Amino acid sequence: MNAVPIRSGDDVVRVRQLVRTAAAENGLSLVDQTKLVTAASELARNTLVHGGGGTATVEVVKSPIGRPGVKLSFNDEGPGIADIDLALTDGWTSGSGLGLGLSGARRLVDEFELNSKPGAGTSVVVVKWSR
């Protein structure tokens, strides 16, 4: 398991590279690798920009039927998200982005879990299984 800090744009790039390696080594197709790395890029940037920095964890996991997958966790202790449904709506942004990061990342992975409370930070966990 690799926990890496997300404090700068360079860290976002490093997270993408770690995710790419883990996805390639665990049998994800090229398209699935690209989807997972793109989701990771969105979530890492949110951790940096909205969460004020945090950490990312990359893990290899096995499904109940033995399929390998890659699990990513993003954690920050930033302001948190008041309305999670709203944050997950395509096109909704509190800033100047497109508001596609969170909703798009959810579409690109197989499992997606978001936990957040105002004042208590944000955690997003996603999994992509190999096929």
Place this chain on the structure above:
Amino acid sequence: MERVPILKIGRTLFVSIQIELQDDTVVRLQEDLADELSATGARGVVIDITAVEIVDSFIGRMLSMIGSISRLFDAETVIVGMRPAVAITLTELGLSLNGVRTALNAEKGLELLNGKA
């Protein structure tokens, strides 16, 4: 921060992205292209993303903005060489690259621009 070089050939600016794109690098490229467009009066921009492994919402937004900026200088932007996996992912992400045109490769991109001239 690394910078992406811009080449001028005739009335076209060529950008081939060969490095891992950090957010600041993309913002810088946008600024450099605006400067070059205004200084050279180029009529077209070709951005080759053959080597780019992912385009996320930030990079996609910046590419769109480069297209819009180039129009203000009466120039057209063509993105060439998008990988199939990137195209599929962009679509699922829900991103459309407004403001730019796309072509299969640099040659086709140039044809597209020259059709205009």
